[in-house]
Amino acid sequence: MSDITSDVTAGPSEEVVRHRSWFAALWRSGNGRTGIVIVAVTLFAGLLGIAGITPYAPDAQNPGAVLKGISLSHLMGTDQFGRDVFSGALQGLGVSLEIAFLSVLIAGVIGSVGGIVAGFLGKWTSAVIMRLTDMMFAIPTVLFALAVVTALGYGIVDSSIAIGVGWVPIYVRVVRSPVLALRESDFVRAGRVLGFSRMRLLWRHILPNVAGVIAVQTSLALAWAILAEAGLSFLGLGPPPPTLSLGDMVNNASSTAAVAWWTLVGPSLVIIIAVIGFNFLGDGLRDVSDPRTRTR
Amino acid sequence: MNVVTAIVRRILSILVTLLGVSVIIFVILRLLPGNAVSASMGVSEGLLSKAQVAALDQYYGIGRPVLEQYFSWLHALLNGNLGVSLSQQKSVSYLVGLDLPVTLELAFFSMVLGILIGVGFGMWSALHPGRWQDNIGQVVAVVGLAIPAFVLGQSLVVYMSTKFHYFPSSLTFVGFFSNPWLNFQQIIFPSIVLSLGIGAAILRTTRGAVLEVSGLNFARTALGKGVSRRAFVWRHLFLNSLTAVVTMSGIQLGYLLGGTVIIERIFVLPGMGNLLITAIKNQDYPLVQSATLVFAAGFVVVNMFVDLAYSLIDPRTRKRSA
Numbered sequence: 001m002s003d004i005t006s007d008v009t010a011g012p013s014e015e016v017v018r019h020r021s022w023f024a025a026l027w028r029s030g031n032g033r034t035g036i037v038i039v040a041v042t043l044f045a046g047l048l049g050i051a052g053i054t055p056y057a058p059d060a061q062n063p064g065a066v067l068k069g070i071s072l073s074h075l076m077g078t079d080q081f082g083r084d085v086f087s088g089a090l091q092g093l094g095v096s097l098e099i100a101f102l103s104v105l106i107a108g109v110i111g112s113v114g115g116i117v118a119g120f121l122g123k124w125t126s127a128v129i130m131r132l133t134d135m136m137f138a139i140p141t142v143l144f145a146l147a148v149v150t151a152l153g154y155g156i157v158d159s160s161i162a163i164g165v166g167w168v169p170i171y172v173r174v175v176r177s178p179v180l181a182l183r184e185s186d187f188v189r190a191g192r193v194l195g196f197s198r199m200r201l202l203w204r205h206i207l208p209n210v211a212g213v214i215a216v217q218t219s220l221a222l223a224w225a226i227l228a229e230a231g232l233s234f235l236g237l238g239p240p241p242p243t244l245s246l247g248d249m250v251n252n253a254s255s256t257a258a259v260a261w262w263t264l265v266g267p268s269l270v271i272i273i274a275v276i277g278f279n280f281l282g283d284g285l286r287d288v289s290d291p292r293t294r295t296r
Numbered sequence: 297m298n299v300v301t302a303i304v305r306r307i308l309s310i311l312v313t314l315l316g317v318s319v320i321i322f323v324i325l326r327l328l329p330g331n332a333v334s335a336s337m338g339v340s341e342g343l344l345s346k347a348q349v350a351a352l353d354q355y356y357g358i359g360r361p362v363l364e365q366y367f368s369w370l371h372a373l374l375n376g377n378l379g380v381s382l383s384q385q386k387s388v389s390y391l392v393g394l395d396l397p398v399t400l401e402l403a404f405f406s407m408v409l410g411i412l413i414g415v416g417f418g419m420w421s422a423l424h425p426g427r428w429q430d431n432i433g434q435v436v437a438v439v440g441l442a443i444p445a446f447v448l449g450q451s452l453v454v455y456m457s458t459k460f461h462y463f464p465s466s467l468t469f470v471g472f473f474s475n476p477w478l479n480f481q482q483i484i485f486p487s488i489v490l491s492l493g494i495g496a497a498i499l500r501t502t503r504g505a506v507l508e509v510s511g512l513n514f515a516r517t518a519l520g521k522g523v524s525r526r527a528f529v530w531r532h533l534f535l536n537s538l539t540a541v542v543t544m545s546g547i548q549l550g551y552l553l554g555g556t557v558i559i560e561r562i563f564v565l566p567g568m569g570n571l572l573i574t575a576i577k578n579q580d581y582p583l584v585q586s587a588t589l590v591f592a593a594g595f596v597v598v599n600m601f602v603d604l605a606y607s608l609i610d611p612r613t614r615k616r617s618a
Binding site: 131132134135136137138139140141142143146147148149150151227230231234235236237247250251253254257258264268271272275276279 | 312313314316317319320321324325438441442443444446447450451453454457458550551553554555557558561572573576577579581584588591592595596599
């Protein structure tokens with residue numbers, strides 16, 4: 001509760017302190033710390049992949065080192081063309097993260113704005129948005145992505161839109177309910193009486209108080225987006241070659257995994273670790289932003 | 297009287313939702329830039345007879361204003377006409393009729409297994425909070441949630457076929473009624489793969505709900521009254537956690553429908569998911585459009601049953617709606 005009231009008076013200096021303690025609280029929660037560490041490693045590895053800083057060129061074929069097992073020079077072994085699986089996985093992770101972040105950006109911005117507007121503005125706007133949300137909910141997210149991919153195509157941006165749009169209704173629902181409560185809270189009423197403009201109320205008073213909810217949702221959405229992207233490219237509906245994402249690698253491994261398990265396990269592990277990391281981070285953020293749901 | 301109005305209202309709201317779904321699908325597949333039905337028809341027109349092309353033009357209202365196109369589709373849908381697949385030159389209703397039972401069977405088995413895993417381990421965890429039973433439950437939950445179904449499916453297929461030379465899915469799929477035992481072998485493995493993710497989510501919900509309920513006053517009262525342990529666990533704890541479990545199961549169903557798409561592909565099951573992916577790869581718009589609608593309709597109808605289940609489970613919601 002004190003958190004909500006402090007928002008009205010928080011000056012710039014207090015802001016800094018609050019942010020630091022917020023991170024500290026996240027670090028102190030077990031889930032949060034695990035999440036931060038895994039996500040940091042994942043992001044770093046993904047950035048290496050995007051920047052092209054990999055032990056070998058991901059597409060460099062080496063006939064002399066075909067289907068080699070795990071060793072110090074090939075951390076995840078090599079595939080049937082002698083390509084280094086670890087280098088490929090780094091690059092694939094980069095592609096997956098690019099699409100995941102872009103899609104969550106799309107979903108987060110549209111969905112949060114939709115949720116805040118639906119919660120704060122009048123009956124009519126709210127009814128229209130919520131009806132639309134219900135209808136989008138009727139289409140399972142993966143199917144939504146498949147339909148959009150059919151129409152748009154298989155590029156990085158196309159995949160991001162496909163994955164992101166399906167997550168919009170989830171943001172709308174999650175953000176709307178706290179906004180409904182905040183709208184009737186004393187400090188927002190006080191703001192209204194003081195003659196604050198709608199924009200100011202939304203931007204300075206409502207948004208900071210739903211930031212926690214949005215942060216939790218964003219972390220979970222990222223985990224889901226990584227999975228969804230891997231699924232799409234596994235089905236051959238992701239970005240076309242030469243862009244190789246993690247899903248492609250898992251799919252390609254079907255022909256080699258029987259003799260070289262590392263071709264399947266390597267990229268799979270990277271997906272799993274990334275997903276676990278964002279899930280832990282989401283749980284940690286939830287612990288911090290809402291003490292009531294703190295995991296036992 | 298009230299029950300009738302409630303049911304009528306629910307059916308109306310479902311119809312409105314489905315109408316909206318059809319608009320959304322139409323907008324995605326027809327109005328987004330990049331492709332158009334007419335363009336994709338141009339490519340495969342050689343395969344079709346003049347009469348078929350004319351029928352498709354009529355069905356999709358090609359060349360007419362957008363609104364008219366939509367209403368022509370809607371009109372046909374309401375008459376039970378799902379259109380004609382461009383790539384397979386068969387009616388979509390025929391293809392869906394062939395493939396829907398496979399997906400339904402897969403979804404059914406996965407859901408049942410998922411609920412068994414979820415409720416079983418969830419109760420076990422919740423009744424021993426902080427003990428080793430709880431830890432096992434937590435491990436199952438983390439593993440189930442973290443390992444994507446397609447990774448698990450892919451691994452299972454590779455492992456079974458190379459180590460045991462056992463891959464029932466390599467045989468042509470048979471229906472349950474023509475060869476139940478082979479059908480069971482073909483369905484059970486993909487079901488297990490799909491059920492783990494569902495089970496993990498239901499496990500977490502069950503555990504949380506049961507723990508919450510067991511802290512409430514009435515639970516302590518019941519224990520104090522000397523209710524037998526079995527009755528306490530199932531009548532007092534489980535029944536009162538059931539709404540949460542049912543809600544989570546309903547949510548998981550959406551993921552399940554998405555999951556079947558990928559799993560059917562891996563296990564070569566000729567279900568709706570495989571139909572849809574093949575259609576997407578062939579740019580077969582009519583088939584994608586109608587198949588997605590069938591998926592969504594199924595999802596909406598099941599959600600209606602989930603809603604109805606609430607009033608059966610929880611008398612409080614019954615009073616409120618009456």
